[in-house]
Amino acid sequence: MKKINYLLLLAAAMLFAASCGKDGAVGPQGSTGAKGAQGVVGPAGPAGANGQNGSVIYSGSTVPLTTTGANGDFYLNTSTGLLYGPKTTSGWGTGFSLVGATGATGATGAAGTPGSKTLSGVGAPATSLGSLGDYYLDDASYLLYGPKVSSGWGTPVSLQGPPGTANVMYTDWFTPPTYKKDTVFGVYGFSAKEAIPAITQSILDNGTVITYGKLNGYVSSIWPTNQVSELPISITYMDGSAANIDTWSAFATPGTLEIRLVSSLNAYGGISNAHQFRCIVIPGGVNIPATIGYAALQRYLRIKDN
Structure with missing residues (x-):
């Protein structure tokens, strides 16, 4: 029994001696463990002080x-x-x-290409006039030539449009209140005068005066009601067994338009006041077709009905 106790004591002493010995080598690092759960958000910090106002x-x-x-x-x-x-x-x-001092003058730039000039005169330009690229205006005709090329001035273009109708004057339809019986070269007739200031000597020399008539004093079988025709107007109808020819004419003098009726049989003692007339005064330069009826002329010149 004592022998066993001694053996146990000896084993215990050996274990104690082994535990007090030098540490052994470090073993290999183990693998990273799993990521832990995220922690809760911490409380908000205190508000900072207000900044200074900017400028x-x-x-x-x-x-x-x-x-x-x-x-x-x-x-x-x-x-x-x-x-x-x-x-x-x-x-x-x-x-x-904030404005700096004036800087030094820069170097002079290269001379530019000479620009074109617009010359003018009366009549077509001479071939010796002007340089290539120039233009020329004929003051009399308003024809513009150019740009000039080596072969000359070329064909001009007109800067003046066709005359407008703004200066055309026209009367309303008027009825002469009375007619005066007269004799011209032995021929009896009746005449009435209407004052029209727009008829000037310049109009008579260079413009046109057109007179239209609505001869509603006749029965409709001789002259259809409200039919319009340009004077002079000749109407032939039977007066009993004889044929009578009525001729209505218009004569313009400065400031006045005269309406005159001549009857081939001297058939009238007076004139009906149902006849109406209208005068259109057209300045020179306003072109109208050579043959045009009243309705077409009215549209062309924008003449209104009264």
């Missing part, structure tokens, strides 16, 4: 007023280019110019 740039066309802006602000005088600021408790101070 403002004002502008105007005069110097700044002392009441304008706050300390630290700036002001631009748009008339002088002076910048004031930053403003302090003593005011805006002296402005300084």
Whole structure:
């Protein structure tokens, strides 16, 4: 029994000695473990202090007023280019110019290509006149030539459009109140005069005076009601067993239009006041077709009915 106890004591002593010996080598690193769960959000931190107000740039066309802006602000005088600021408790101070000094004059550039000129005169231009690229205006005809080329001035174009109808004058339909019986070269007739100031000597020399008639004083079998024709008008009808020819004519003099009726049989003692007439005064240069009826002329010249 004592022998076994001794053996146990010896084994225990050996284990104790082994545990007090030098550490062995470090073993290999193990694999990374799994990621843990995210922690909860922490509480918000305290609010920071308010920052200082920034500066403002004002502008105007005069110097700044002392009441304008706050300390630290700036002001631009748009008339002088002076910048004031930053403003302090003593005011805006002296402005300084944002416009730099005038720079030195640059070098002279290369001469440009000569431009074209527009010449003028009366009549077509001479071939020796002007340079290539120039233009020429005939003051009399308003024909523009150019640009001039090596072969000459070429064919001109007109700068003047066709005459308009703005200066055309026309009367309303008028009825002569009375006719005067007269004799011209032994021929009896009746005439009436209407004052028309638009008929001038210039119109008679260069323009046109057209007179139209609506001879409603006749029965409709001789002259259809409201039919319009240009004077002179000849109407033939039977007066008993004889044929009578009525001829209506218009004669223009400065300021006056005369309407005259001649009857081949001297058949009248008076004239009906149902006959109506209209005068159209057309200045020179207004072109109208050679043969045109009243309705077409009315549309062409924009003549209104009255």
